[in-house]
Amino acid sequence: MKNGSWGKQVQLLISDANILIDMKEGQLIKVLFQLPYQFLTPDILFYEELEGQHDYLLKAGLQLSELSGETMQYAQQVIERHSKPSRHDCFAIALAHQEKCTLLTGDKDLKKAASIEGIDVKGTIWIVSQMARKRLITVEQARLAYQKMRETGRRLPWDIAEKELTEIQNGQN
DSSP states (O other), X not given: OEEOTTSSEEEEEEEOHHHHHHHHHTTOHHHHTTSSEEEEEEHHHIIIIIHHHHTHHHHHTOEEEOOOHHXXXXXXXXXXXXXXXXXXXXXXXXXXXXXXXXXXXOOHHHHHHHHHTTOOEEOHHHHHHHHHHTTSSOHHXXXXXXXXXXXXXXXXXXXXXXXXXXXXXXXXX
16 A cells, blocks of 8 residues: 555555556547555566556556566576566566565466465456446446457456446445
């Protein structure tokens, strides 16, 4: 947790590129940064993967963070231990480890590696559900966002996404 601009605690979340692209495709970027969280991504991931086509993310509210020297060493160990996640994905794991916070990803290989490393992981469905639960969007707007994600080739467990929205619509947790 970090202090927000009004002195209240704001939950810090580390995002990989996958989540940010899901939000873009679902046309939820503005809503994403209205959530009561602070979104960070490793600076190297941003500059090497996102900056070219997604530089607007910084103006929208995404923050960049450097890995400390010690964390860079940890990232190298993560890269050596896990062959499937990309190098940038391993930097996201390392930043979540450094900041002792949740990692946002929809990438199954990254989720598995992060879990093995003891990092809490949440994905696109959790983010969209947070938007609906906090009434930043309606359930119907969430369904429309998922439809847009699906049409652009994003891969999510659509049945789980729909089940979650139905529970929200029915007032369940």
